[in-house]
Amino acid sequence: MPLIENGRIGEDAWSFIPDGEPVPNDRPVIISFERWQADRASFDGRNAKLGVRLKSGTLAGAIAPDLDRFALVALEFPKFRDGRGFSTARELRERYGYTGEIRAVGHVIPDQYQFLVRTGFTSVEAPEGTNPESWANALSEITVAFQPSLDETEPLSLLRRKLGLAG
Amino acid sequence: MPSPDGTLHAITANRLRDGVVVFLAAGGAWVESFADAALLTKAEAEPALAAAKAQAEGDQFGVDVYAFEVERADGAAQPVKMRERIRALGPSVRLDLGKQAAA
């Protein structure tokens, strides 16, 4: 599936390994949170990067104690209207200080891309056949934001700001 | 009143580009007047609805495609439910507006 990063389609170095299938040791893989919970000991001593995939009902606190084990956290959107992932990403960043990759997987649409970026996501798994232009446009259509974003440290007193130009 | 062979149905949608209420006519065209709508038996309505949905949604022509019940009273067909009567005519409180005004 196409991977969107920085507004462009990029190479995906990661693969998701469904539960029950053997986990390769020589390349970056994403496993389910359930598998991690059931089988965490089996990943001791692993050298290749590990990522974990959270269903939308699994909140940031559940994975927080283990975050240092993961180079990637994938947050699942069962349908794009389910916006829990926005809070989960923000909690991972703000509350638990996670600095690895946060990826949106499942059903998300280009019209949400800017929100994803602003709440701390770094990449999006888009559906096959997606229009790359819509993703690219999504980051530049709106240049004004009314809230502080994740990568910004200015206080709220700058209530209205230009996206990407603040600083 | 359902006819002896069961209740009749008509198929409706809102046109995507302007929201106007449309009805499926015999032959598969969409028309704006309920009087021109095809009246179908239950057996006919199911496949017709599936085909109309596929066509209307596939062609970006209509949304909310569904079938509703129709009864015959004094020879004229009319929707059984108030909701569908209002859709076919216009607001009951503004007789100067909607399809009823054009009639």
Place this chain on the structure above:
Amino acid sequence: MNHIAPGARAGIYHYDAIDRRFVGERVEQFRKQVDRRLAGELTEEEFKPIRLMNGLYLQLHAYMLRIAVPYGVMSAVQLRKLAEIGRTYDKGYGHFTTRQNLQYNWIKLEDTPAILNALADVDMHALQTSGNCVRNVTTDQFVGAAKDEVVDGRVYAEILRQWTTLHPEFTYLPRKFKIAISGAASDRAAVRVHDVGLLARRNEAGEAGFTFYVGGGLGRSPFIGKLVREWVAEEDFVAYLEAILRVYNQYGRRDNIYKARIKILVHELGLEKFKAEVEEEFARLRGPKYRLDPAIVAEIRTHFAPPPFEDLPETSDALARAKAENPAFANWVAVNVAEHKAPGYAIATISLKPPGGIPGDATCDQMDLIADLAERYSFGELRVSHVQNIVLAHVKQDELFALWQQLDAAGLGTANAGLIGDIIACPGLDYCALANARSIPLAQALSARFADPVRQRTIGELGIKISGCINACGHHHVGAIGILGVDKKGTEFYQITVGGDPTLTTAIGDILGPSLTEEETVDAIEAIVEVYLAHRTEGERFLDTLARVGHGPFKERIYAAD
């Protein structure tokens, strides 16, 4: 700062270049989204939330576009633009809503980018008037004018308007989210039936702060908002709301649309647990990043500086004379005019509820006239009230008679604000795709039945509120008399509740008995009024008498004959 568009000399937030740029970009974004939808790149399922967040619904006859009127306040220039849009793109009228907005009923999807563009010309938009996001923040329609005002709610409503605009985290909430602010001694904003209801107050040092009620709401399961925090200081205002919304976004139910509002979360989690979750988030968010800087509050307050009031005597001789000479005018003043905090001024309510009329509807010609009158008599500014009327907030008492004469000539002089004829009604099955029954015909029949102004005043304060389905857009739960339309095997029936109260003594009405037909309902309401008049003692309102005598006499009168 650019002050061109709104053209008011009072109480309007004036866009600056950044605001204007934002709204322009948003219009362009929607234009592209419409193109992508028409081209099939977006499915209807994907497009629907996008169009809803731009105020566009699909209703029975066409699309409906709901325009945001932030906290109900707008300028004459803006209202004139709304009239122009109604003529060009709709059918010559608009409907003012209980969320203090305006909606058009006959809109074409392909016209909406052009309409949003026209709105942007006067610093307006349709953002977040629908969808599962934070909706238009409402406040007291007398804000900035009421004699009993403590804190100007517009300032904080505007801060929230900005803060919630395209909030990246809270645009796909479990369900819609409604906030109301009241800054006066009497609550005219129904704060305790909102997802978040705020009472703006002052402490002993004179500093502004807020009492937070959370989890109120009407609809299928009505709840009265619960006190979550007695005092949130101004600088914590945004941080505390952010905490509430984050808890809601994470824990609110998404499995059942009828259980997705925050009221259900508060109810199921329990108040103490909910409070603890919010406090935990709040403690963390409270840092400098979310501190509401007094400088920004001061900057926004400048937009709402009092208009240049003249130095006038407390009372007006001209007004007294006109009242003495014209009883109909005197009646209108007694009913529709409220006290203003500036000497010699008054607050005038323009009723959009003529007997037999459609509550909240105004023709584009009426909008133009109201815009002219606002310019002439009220510093070019007006308000939409949550009971679907228009308010001119700063009228010289000396000029009330001239104002009334022009209103009356245009069918806008009805004297029924707060009385039985001042009915709230949702659009109901005549327009709405969700409704089960019609609301408007019943409102028309009732306002015609009680048209006599003398009789209305004799009856006194009594709100009738009508909803055409359980979603309760007509606020029937908090009507002193509430009416809910239901569908029984294809026939419209109406269920009567009594005892509802939207003010600080908030109460949800109780069902009086089995539902009735439309005709029976009108008779039943008249019977309720008669029973009340027969039982009331000196000075009692309907709610007081009801509380004292109970349902018994009312039930007996309506249902005993069966």
